[in-house]
Amino acid sequence: MRPLRLGVNVDHVATVRNARGGGVPDPVRAALLAIEAGADGITAHLREDRRHIRDEDMKRLKAAIGKPLNFEMAATEQMLDIALEAHPHACCLVPEKRTERTTEGGLDVVAQHNHLTPFVAELSRAGIRVSLFVEPSAEALAAAASMRAPVVELHTGAWCDAVAHGDKEKAEHEFARLKSAAGLTTKLGLECHAGHGLDYETARKIAGLPEIVELNIGHFLIGEAIFVGLKESIGKMRAAMIEGRA
Numbered sequence: 169m170r171p172l173r174l175g176v177n178v179d180h181v182a183t184v185r186n187a188r189g190g191g192v193p194d195p196v197r198a199a200l201l202a203i204e205a206g207a208d209g210i211t212a213h214l215r216e217d218r219r220h221i222r223d224e225d226m227k228r229l230k231a232a233i234g235k236p237l238n239f240e241m242a243a244t245e246q247m248l249d250i251a252l253e254a255h256p257h258a259c260c261l262v263p264e265k266r267t268e269r270t271t272e273g274g275l276d277v278v279a280q281h282n283h284l285t286p287f288v289a290e291l292s293r294a295g296i297r298v299s300l301f302v303e304p305s306a307e308a309l310a311a312a313a314s315m316r317a318p319v320v321e322l323h324t325g326a327w328c329d330a331v332a333h334g335d336k337e338k339a340e341h342e343f344a345r346l347k348s349a350a351g352l353t354t355k356l357g358l359e360c361h362a363g364h365g366l367d368y369e370t371a372r373k374i375a376g377l378p379e380i381v382e383l384n385i386g387h388f389l390i391g392e393a394i395f396v397g398l399k400e401s402i403g404k405m406r407a408a409m410i411e412g413r414a
């Protein structure tokens with residue numbers, strides 16, 4: 169079984185910081201602690217409205233961490249310029265709506281094929297590993313492969329919501345979609361990541377899909393850290409992932 173990496177998303181440390189407008193809690197400090205606790209990489213989303221991570225945070229994260237930085241961004245010219253300058257290890261292209269509370273769905277890779285393709289090409293040319301945040305559907309994966317994106321991240325939000333609401337039937341249906349999408353990535357030559365809404369239980373279960381090599385997890389880990397500390401929440405997540413993988 170291939171190893172499963174954990175990318176820790178530190179956006180919501182910045183959310184708490186921004187609630188008061190000062191410098192604490194610092195997402196860079198959280199990133200360093202996350203790495204100490206066993207994170208394989210750090211993820212941060214520079215939103216167009218800068219509601220959590222800010223430009224300066226991205227620069228500081230890049231300078232401070234010794235592990236891969238995964239820069240989540242919308243496919244806009246402004247974000248492309250920032251990404252090319254920051255030169256993170258990876259960029260994950262995500263859809264963005266100002267009114268949403270979080271990234272509500274995957275990219276519409278079929279309708280946006282012509283818009284997204286140059287972003288994939290330009291970031292790849294710069295040596296940045298590009299992933300596309302997509303719905304777990306055959307059409308989305310085929311479109312991602314045709315854009316020559318090396319990586320896809322499967323949106324696990326619908327499945328996690330169904331699990332959280334105790335909707336067993338929907339949860340089974342959504343998990344089956346994730347499973348078949350993960351299987352398809354191998355056939356299409358895509359590296360497969362997954363994320364959104366994962367907690368210990370859902371991370372344990374999805375870790376059992378062998379094609380998935382990276383999980384990106386934020387909100388739950390930061391929320392748990394309020395009660396048990398970041399090191400412990402990450403340690404428990406890592407244990408759940410190892411258990412699920414085995």
Ligand code: PXP
Pocket residue numbers: 177179213240260262270271301321362363364365366384385386387388
């Ligand atoms: N992956 C992507 C592409 C995301 O946009 C997000 C949310 O920022 C996550 C993973 C992490 O989701 P969560 O914070 O719910 O764990």
